[in-house]
Amino acid sequence: MDPENEDIPQYEHIYQNEFSYRKHKKQKEEDIAICECKFDFSDPDSACGERCLNVLTSTECTPGYCPCGVYCKNQVNAVLLMTTLFKTEGRGWGLLAAENLKAGQFIIEYCGEVISWKEAKRRSQAYENHGLKDAYIISLNASESIDATKKGSLARFINHSCQPNCETRKWTVLGEIRVGIFAKQDILIGSELAYDYNFEWYGGAKVRCLCGAPNCSGFLGAKSRGFQSENFPAKFIDRRIPIYGKTMMIDFKEIAGQVPDKGVSKEAFKEGQNYPKRAVSQVTRGQQIGSMLTVPFQSFWVRQSEVAKLSAFFPGMAEDEPATKLLKAVDSNSENDANIKTEPSITVDVSVKSEQQLESTVDPVPMEGVVVTAVKTESSEEINLYSQDAQQAFSQKNAMISRIRTHILSVGGELKNEAACQLASVYDEIRPAIEEHERDSQDSVATSVAEKWIEASCSKLRIEFDFHSSILKNIVCSTGKAYEQVKPSELEEGGNDTNEVKLLEY
Numbered sequence: 001m002d003p004e005n006e007d008i009p010q011y012e013h014i015y016q017n018e019f020s021y022r023k024h025k026k027q028k029e030e031d032i033a034i035c036e037c038k039f040d041f042s043d044p045d046s047a048c049g050e051r052c053l054n055v056l057t058s059t060e061c062t063p064g065y066c067p068c069g070v071y072c073k074n075q076v077n078a079v080l081l082m083t084t085l086f087k088t089e090g091r092g093w094g095l096l097a098a099e100n101l102k103a104g105q106f107i108i109e110y111c112g113e114v115i116s117w118k119e120a121k122r123r124s125q126a127y128e129n130h131g132l133k134d135a136y137i138i139s140l141n142a143s144e145s146i147d148a149t150k151k152g153s154l155a156r157f158i159n160h161s162c163q164p165n166c167e168t169r170k171w172t173v174l175g176e177i178r179v180g181i182f183a184k185q186d187i188l189i190g191s192e193l194a195y196d197y198n199f200e201w202y203g204g205a206k207v208r209c210l211c212g213a214p215n216c217s218g219f220l221g222a223k224s225r226g227f228q229s230e231n232f233p234a235k236f237i238d239r240r241i242p243i244y245g246k247t248m249m250i251d252f253k254e255i256a257g258q259v260p261d262k263g264v265s266k267e268a269f270k271e272g273q274n275y276p277k278r279a280v281s282q283v284t285r286g287q288q289i290g291s292m293l294t295v296p297f298q299s300f301w302v303r304q305s306e307v308a309k310l311s312a313f314f315p316g317m318a319e320d321e322p323a324t325k326l327l328k329a330v331d332s333n334s335e336n337d338a339n340i341k342t343e344p345s346i347t348v349d350v351s352v353k354s355e356q357q358l359e360s361t362v363d364p365v366p367m368e369g370v371v372v373t374a375v376k377t378e379s380s381e382e383i384n385l386y387s388q389d390a391q392q393a394f395s396q397k398n399a400m401i402s403r404i405r406t407h408i409l410s411v412g413g414e415l416k417n418e419a420a421c422q423l424a425s426v427y428d429e430i431r432p433a434i435e436e437h438e439r440d441s442q443d444s445v446a447t448s449v450a451e452k453w454i455e456a457s458c459s460k461l462r463i464e465f466d467f468h469s470s471i472l473k474n475i476v477c478s479t480g481k482a483y484e485q486v487k488p489s490e491l492e493e494g495g496n497d498t499n500e501v502k503l504l505e506y
C-alpha cells in the first residue's frame with residue numbers, strides 16, 4: 001500500500017442517506033410538488049431554471065412528474081462532479097476540485113446516517129470519549145442530523161474555512177431533506193473545497209481552526225450558539241468590521257491569561273482570533289504583557305452592532321457599504337491629558353463590509369482588547385481658523401472625549417456581554433424543547449423558564465438601550481461643546497474647565 005495513503009480513514013462509502021432510526025418517508029402522489037415550467041427549445045432556461053417554483057422552494061422535481069421531462073434541470077442527482085481526496089497540513093484529509101467549477105454548481109451530497117438530534121448528541125460525546133478527533137455530524141433540521149462518521153460520501157472530507165468557496169444548501173427530494181455542497185464562486189481545478197461549518201456544536205472539545213483566512217473565527221463552529229454558550233470567551237468571538245491599515249495600538253491585557261511570559265506566541269495570538277497571522281511575527285519577543293504594543297495589522301473585526309458605535313467616531317459612515325476614514329489612535333491607558341499622543345504616527349484605515357459580511361449570530365463584544373481611541377484627523381474649517389495652540393488644545397480635548405467614549409464602549413460592552421451570555425444560557429435550557437417539537441417557538445417550555453427568558457430578554461434590551469443612549473448623550477454633549485461653545489481665546493487662556501465632558505450616568 002502507498003505509505004501516503006496508509007491512514008486513509010475507514011468508513012463505508014454510501015451514495016445516499018441511510019435511515020436506521022426511522023423509515024424513509026414515502027411521499028403520497030398528491031404531495032408531489034409539480035412545477036409549471038414549460039420547456040421551450042429556444043430557451044434552455046425554461047426547463048426548471050431560476051423561475052421554477054420547485055427551484056424557488058428548494059424542492060427537486062420528481063422524475064416522471066416534471067412537465068419538462070428529461071430536460072428538467074432541477075434534478076441535482078443527475079450531476080456528478082470530479083473531486084479528489086488529498087492530505088492537508090494539520091487538517092487531516094481534504095477534498096480538491098478535479099475540474100473547474102462554476103459558481104452555484106452542485107458538487108456533492110453530504111450523505112450519512114440520518115439520526116435524531118438526541119442520538120447525534122449522544123454519538124458526538126461517545127466519539128469524543130473514544131478519542132475521535134474529526135467530527136462528521138452536521139445538522140439536517142431542527143430534530144435530525146446526518147452522521148457521516150461510519151458511513152458517508154466523499155463530502156465528509158470537505159474541511160471548514162471561514163472564507164469558503166463552497167456552501168451547504170438543503171433541498172427536498174421525495175419529501176426528505178438532503179444537504180448538498182454547492183460552489184459559492186467559480187472554483188479552479190486543484191483548489192481545495194471548503195465550506196463554513198457553522199454547525200451546531202455538540203459541546204465537544206474546542207478545535208482550533210487552521211483555515212488561515214484573515215477573518216478566521218478561531219475555532220470550528222465558533223459561530224454556533226452551542227459553542228458560544230459553552231465556551232463563551234466573549235472577547236475572542238469575532239468582531240466584524242475590518243480595519244485595514246498600517247499600525248495600531250493593541251492592549252494585550254485581554255489575552256494576558258493565555259500569553260506566556262516571553263512575548264506573544266502564535267498560539268496566544270490565535271486565541272485572540274482577530275489578530276491577523278501576519279502580525280504575529282512582528283510582535284517583539286519579550287514585550288511586556290499588558291503593555292501597549294504597536295503591531296502592523298491587516299484587519300480587525302467587530303460585530304455588526306459595533307458599526308453603530310464606530311459611526312459615532314466617523315459621522316456619515318454608511319452602515320451597509322464600504323467606507324474609508326482615517327483614524328488616529330492614542331494611548332487610552334494614559335490618565336494624563338498631557339501624555340496623550342497627538343502625533344499622527346499611528347494611522348489606520350477603517351472600512352466597513354457589507355451587511356451580509358457583517359452578519360453575526362451573537363451579540364456584540366466590546367473592543368476592549370484592542371483599545372483604539374479614534375480621533376478625526378481631517379482638518380475641519382473651524383479648526384483651521386484657530387491658532388496652532390488652540391488646535392493643539394482642541395486635539396487634547398478631542399482625545400479626552402474619545403477616551404471617555406472608549407470607556408463607555410468598554411464598560412457598556414461588558415454589561416451587554418453579560419446580558420447576552422445570560423440570554424444564551426436561558427436559550428440553551430429552552431432549545432431542546434423547541435427542537436424536539438421541530439418549531440421555533442417557546443410554547444413548549446415550562447412557565448418558569450419562559451419567565452426567565454422574558455426577564456433576560458428585557459434586561460438585554462434595557463442594557464442595550466442605556467448603552468446606546470449613553471453614547472449618544474455623550475457625543476451630543478461633547479461635540480456640541482467642543483465645536484460650538486469653546487472659543488479659541490478660552491483655549492489659549494489655558495482652557496475652559498466647563499468644557500470638561502462629564503461621563504453620563506450609565
Ligand SMILES: C[S@@+](CC[C@H](N)C(=O)[O-])C[C@H]1O[C@@H](n2cnc3c(N)ncnc32)[C@H](O)[C@@H]1O
Nearest residue numbers: 091092093134135156157158159160209210211
Ligand atoms: C468533516 S471532517 C473533514 C475531513 C477531515 N479532515 C478528515 O480527515 O476526515 C471535520 C474535521 O476535520 C478537521 N478540520 C476541518 N476543517 C478544519 C480547519 N479549518 N481547521 C482545523 N481542522 C479542521 C477537524 O478535525 C474536523 O473535526
